[in-house]
Each structure stands twice: as structure tokens, then as C-alpha cells.
Amino acid sequence: MDERIRRHAEVLVDHCIDAGADDGVEVRAPTAAEDLVVALYEALGRRGARPTTVWRNPRATRAYAREMDPDDFRPKGHRVAALAETDAVILIKGARNAAATSDVGGDTGAAASRAKEPLLRERLETRWVITQHPTPADAQRADLSTPAWRSLVYDAVDRDWAAVRERQAKIADRLAAADELRLVVGDETDLRLDVAGMGAYNDAGRENMPGGEVATVPAVDGVEGTIRFDHPLRRGGREVDGIRLDFADGRVVDHAAERGEAVLTDLLDTDAGARRVGELGIGTNREIGEVTGNVLFDEKAAGTVHLALGDAVGECVPDDRTANESAVHADLVCDASEDARIDLDGETVYRDGSFLIDV
Template sequence: MDPRVREHAAVLVDDCMDVAAEDDVIVIAPSVADDLVVALHERLGELGAHPLTLWNDSTALRAYFRAMDPADFRLPEHELAAMEAADVVIMIGGSENVAETSDVAPETMSARSRAREPVFNTRVEKRWVITQHPAPGNAQKAEMSTDAYADFVYDAVNKDWEAQREFQAQMVQLLEEGEEVRIVSGDTTDLTMSIAGMHGENDAGTANMPAGEAFTVPRPESVEGEVLFDKPLLRQGRELTDVSLTFEDGRVVDYDAAEHVDLLEATLDTDEGARSLGELGIGMNRDIDRFTYNMLFDEKMGDTVHLALGDAIDDCVPEGTTANESAIHVDMIVDMSEDSRIEIDGEVVQQNGTFVFEQ
């Protein structure tokens, strides 16, 4: 086994989740990540914790989804019971074929998301982390050799997270103190939103690994303007490109994409909250320096902003404050490296990818 796999497992168990002997741990993983699953079990065993592995096989899921009538989806009570009993949830990405579910109807996937919403809501209340195993399907989509992709993944995971936290804290403070954000990129994006009273959060190695962003939640009714997501989104095995959204009173009133508009439409129609934003994130990880069609990495790239349709991140929402609710949380990315700026309360805090505190 590559020694970096055991190092990755230790980062997840010890640094991200701080697992102890009394913890019941769910590991959700594809079979292609079995080395990391083995390393996780080894480390959990050393601590005396109790793991349960749920295999997430995309080929099996494709067969199930294509056979399933969308009207027959219901809450999976057994999965909910397992999630309720868990203390920690570790989710691992990795694929032999990133397009395995590309021929599943979008309406089927939306129906499943609605049925599983209580599972999702329970999971986010736990200590949880999402990570990536360097699988060949992901390497191929990134146009990298498997070995080069492994180097890319482990370089992004194994870094000085305390230094990264201090760097990002400067942006988090601006979000904490600000009331209105404006995002401008070329002639295609000019979007404003209120973040008044919302918390800024520092993603530096807990819920995401790799981490590397500052984020907050917009007040759902405040979002106005147009945005073009000029980085592709790989969703349900399909590539959504040049997604454009127009917001009025916080809701998407017009939309388009270069292809797979049906998938975009089904996503927006998932439920009432799917047409509003649940996150504003600002990428700040300079070690993620290339686009790889993997949102866990791509949304952390320096010189990017991402916005998420759907469910708001609870940690950013003060008690008693209304925020968006949905069965989905779908991130999409704007390249901010050229002819772009982020303003907070009228002051430019990033110009063409460079933050004011980097100058």
C-alpha cells in the first residue's frame, strides 16, 4: 500500500474528525477506494472505534436507478437509522467511470434526492468529512495519468493546514463584518446579495479534505442579477457547461446552459428551495492550481468563486434567522482570475484573483 494512503487515513481520522474509542463511524466509499477503506479501518481499530462501511457502487446504483419508477422512491428508513446512530461519517469519492450514471433520467435523481432529504439533514448534524481517493476514472477526466493524479490529490491533502487557516481567516473576517457582496466578472456576471448577520466560516481541514475556502450564506431573498458559471459542472455523470442564471428577489427566474438544459431544469425543479442560493464560497487554496472536474478540489482553487443552489450551510446561519432549505446543495464555479472583482459594501476585496491582503 502506498504510504500516503495511511497518511491520508490518519488525517481524516485524527485531524479532521478527532475520532475516539467511543465513536461509531460510518465509512461511505466506492470499491475503487478499498485501499483507503482498509487504512481507515486499521487506524480506527488502533483507536478502538467501531466502523461500518456502506459501499457506494456507481454501476449497481445505475442499474437500480434505471429500474426504479421515480414515483416509488421513499425514505430509506434503514439508512436513516444507521445515520442517526453514527457519531462520525467519512465519505470517499472515487470512480472507475465518472459518466456511469449519465443515462439515468434527471427526474429520477431528483426524486431520489427528495426522498433522502431526512438522511442528508441527519448526516450534516454529525461530525462528517468528504474526501477523494485518486481513482483512475477521476484521473482520466482530469486528463492526467493515474500516478500524476495521485500526486495532485496527496499534495492537496497533506499540507500545513494551520498556515492555510490563518491565510483564510483574513477573508472570513471581511465576510463576518460585511453586509452586501457584489460579484462582477466580465460582461456576463453581475450579482449582488446580502450577507448581513450571517457568519463567515473558515474551511481549513474539517468537513472537506482537501479544504481551502472562506464561505458564508446569502439571505435567500436578497440575491439579484445575472451569473455565468464558466467552469463546467460534472453532475450525475453529465457535463453542464456555461450555466447562466438570472435571479430576482432571490430566486432563479431564467436559466440556460450550453448542453444538458434538461438536467439543469430538473435540478432547479427538485423542490421549492432549489431555485435559491445556500452558499457563497471563495476559493483560497493556491496548491490546487488546475481544474479537474471534481468539485471537492475545483471549488477550492484560488481565483474562483462558487455559489450553491439549494440548502444553506447551517453553521453560517445564526439561531432564529431564516435561510434556504432544499434537498440539494449544488455548487457551481465562476473564474475570477481576469476582468473580475469581489466587492464587500462597495470596497474591492479581490481584483482579478488577488486579495487586498495579498498585495
């Protein structure tokens, strides 16, 4: 086994979930990630934890979804009950075929997302992390050789995360103190977010591995303006390019896409919260040197900004504020490396991919 896989597993177990003796740990993985699961079991065994694996099989998911009536989707009570007894969850991405579920209807996918919302709520109550196992299919989607994709993944993961947290702390503090955030990119993006009283998220590789971002959340009705996304959104194996969203009173009131607009419409129609913003994040991870079409990495890449439609990042929402709730949390990525700026309360703190705050 590649020793980098064992190092990846150690980072997940020791840093991300800090597994302890007798912790119940759910490992949710595709069959393509078997090597990482084996390495995780080694690391969890050294900690005395109690792992269970839930294997994901896109072929089976496709077969089931294509036969289901969207009205027949229901929450899986036994899975919700199991998660309620779980201390930590490790979710692994990795595909044999990146488009395996691309011919599942959008209304079916939205119904499946709604049925999974109780699972989402239970998982968010655990110590959890999402990560990526590098596979040939994902390398192909990134337009990289498999060895190059593996190196990109492992270089982005194996970092001094304590130092990352310390370096990003000043930026997060400035975000948390702001009342208004304005994002301007070229002639097509001018977006204002009311972030008064909201907190900030300093992502140093806890819930996401790799980490490397700072983020905040707007008030539910506090987004105005237009944003265009340069990089594609992938949902259920399908791709949406050239997305434009218009906001008023915090809600998407108009949208368009150059390709795959029906997929975007289905996402927005998932539930009432899907048309509102759950996060505005700024990538800081300079070990991710290129955009690859994998949102877990692209949203962390230095020089990108991402906006998430749907469920709010709970760490940013104080108890006395309303958090947007949705069955989806879909990150859309915007290139902010050129002709771009972020203003906080009228002060430019970020320009063309770099923070102007002394860090």
C-alpha cells in the same frame, strides 16, 4: 500500499473527524476506494473507534434507478435510524466509470435526491467529511495521467491545516462583518448578495478534504443579478456547460446552458429550495494548480469562486435567521482569475484571483 494513502487516512481520522474511542464511524465509499478504506480502518483501530462501511456501487445504483418509478422513491428508514446512532461519517468519492449513471433520467435523479434528504439531515448532525480517492477514471476526467492526478490529490490534502485556518481567519471575519457582497466578472457576471447578519465559514479541511475556501450565505431572498459559470457542472454522470443563471428576489428566474440544459432544469426543479443560493465561496488553496472538472477540488482552487444552489451552509446562518433548505447542494464554479472583483460594502477586497486584505 502507497504511504500517501495512509497519510490521507490519518488526516481524515485525526484532523477531520477527530475520532475517539468507541465513536461509531460510518465510512461511505465506492468499491474503487478499497485501499483508502483499509488505511482508514488501520487509523480508526489505533483510536479504538467502531467503523462500519457502506459500500457504494454505481452499477447497482444505475440498475435500481432505471427500474424505479420516480413516484416510488421513499426515505430508507433503517439508514436514517443507523445514522442517528452514528458519531462521524467519512464520505469518499472515486469512480471506476465517471459516467456510470449518466443514462438515469433527470426526474428519477431528482426523486432519489428528495428521498435522501432525511439522510442528509442526519449526516449533518454528525462530525462528517467528504474526500476524494484518486482513481484512473477521475484522472482521465481531469485530463491527467493517473500519477499526476494522485500527486495533485495528495499535495492538496497533506497541508498544515491549522496554519491555513489562521491565515484565512481575517478574510472570514471581514466576510462576516459585511452587509453586501458584489461579484463582477467580465461583462457577463454582476451578482449582488445580501449577507447582512450572516456568518462566514473558514474551511480549513474539516468537512471537506481538501479544504481551502472562505464562504458566506445570502438571505433567502437576497440575491439579484446574473452569473455565468466557466466550468462544467456534473450531476449523475452528466455534464452541463456554459451555465447562466438570472436571479430576482433570491430565486433563479431564468437559466440557460450551452450543453446539458435539461440536466440543469431537472436540478432546479428538485424542490423549492433548489432555485435559491445556499453558499457563495471563494477558493484559496494554491496547492490546486489547475481546474480538473472535480468540484471538490475546483471550488477550493485559488482564483475560483463558487455558488451553491440549494441547502445552506449551516455554519453561516445564525439561529434567528432563515436557512434555505433543499435536498440538493450543487456547487457551480466560476473563474475569477482575470477581469474579476469582489466588493464588500462597496470596497474591493478581491481582484483577479487574489485577496487585497492583508493576510
